[in-house]
Amino acid sequence: MTRWMCGIDGDTATFDRVEDLMTHQAAEHDRIECKVCGTVVPDGYFAIKHAFEEHSRAEYVRAYEASAAEVRRREEIKEEIEEAADIREVVNRLDESR
Template sequence: MARWKCAIEGDDATFDRVEDLMVHQAAEHERIKCNVCGAVIPDGYFAIRHAFDEHSRAEYVRAYDASAAEVRRREKVKEAIEEVADLREVVDRLDE
């Protein structure tokens, strides 16, 4: 089974379960400010989810000076995580 890699600012931590990765990203890394709306959000998956659920691709490209390839890569990460993650477990763990 493939391991999930954090990859935030050079963090090479890996996890067997995607839920462990998501909790790690939300709890162990500094929150970031969205360049589109100014919301402060956890980095990693949650930042990607915020960007693509709350803003258009065009807004994201302008705010982050992102290429089409960068947008597609982040969309693929979001899709891959959402295909297997138990988001309820992640939220419950973060609420503890």
């Protein structure tokens, strides 16, 4: 079984379920401000999703001084999570915790 590791700021917490990882990232880590538009979003998956769905690759590269390899890695993370996760479950869990 794949273990999902947080990775935010060196956090090595691991989870059996990707939904647990996503909930952890959104609830346990500080929100971050998008360097492109200033929107404040949860770090981790939700920040990656925001960056690549709301902005062009060029905007992301300029704002974050990201290399092509860094962009590809984040795109791979987003795709891998979206293939495995029940996003609705995560959103419901986060809504319930408010």
